[in-house]
Amino acid sequence: MASQKVIDALNNQLQMEFFSEYFYMSMEAYFVENNLDGFANFFNVQVKEERDHAYKFFNYISRAGGKIVLQAIEKPKSDFESPLDVFESALEHEKLISNSIHELVDLAISEKDHTTSSFLRWFVDEQSEEEENMEKVVRKLRLLKNDPAGLLIIDQELAQRAYVPPVQNA
Known part of the structure; x- marks a missing residue:
């Protein structure tokens, strides 16, 4: 059994994962409204992944x-200026989530909770992948400098992304 301190921190992370789902849904909505279906697909996959993370x-x-303990989910940002703004916001958010996961690992280790530490290892790896994925798109969008043709090429590329449920049982 995990200590109450660890359980409280896990409940806080649960709330953050549900917020992430909601946040990415607002990003998906931005792209739907702007007829960029590939970008919308990218964030639809993110929404599903965050729901999976929350349920883990x-x-x-x-x-x-x-x-x-389910907590209130605040209203996410929804007034984005550009696709680059969306992805920079997503990257910043993923870094926040990574930091939170790292703090959870540190807490589990300090509490000598090896089971929770082992459970969190998957999230450490997942967050590294999430940051890398966001960073790749940010770099491409910065390179484009609002070129519509390039934006459509990235849109087509992101349309290929498919949701894959996680392997680890939780």
Whole structure:
């Protein structure tokens, strides 16, 4: 069983994952409204992944003997200026989530909670991948400097992204 301190931190992370889902949904909406279906698809996949992440925490808290405490989800930013603004916001958010996961790992280690530390290892790897994916698109968008033809090429590229459910059981 995890300590109450760890359970509380896991519940906070659960809330952050649900916020991430909501945040990415606002980004998906931006692209739907701007008829960039490939970009919208990219964030639709993100929405599904964040829901998966939230449920991993939900299920783990239960398995660890903790009480699941659902918290309020604040309204996410939705007034984006450009595709670059969206992806820079997403990258900044992923860095925030990565930092939170790292703090959770540190807490689990300090509490000598090896089971939770092991559970979190998947998230450490996942966050590295998430940041890399966002950074790649940010670099491409910066290179374009608002070139419409280039934007449509990236849109077509992002339309190919498919949702793949996570492998780890949680």
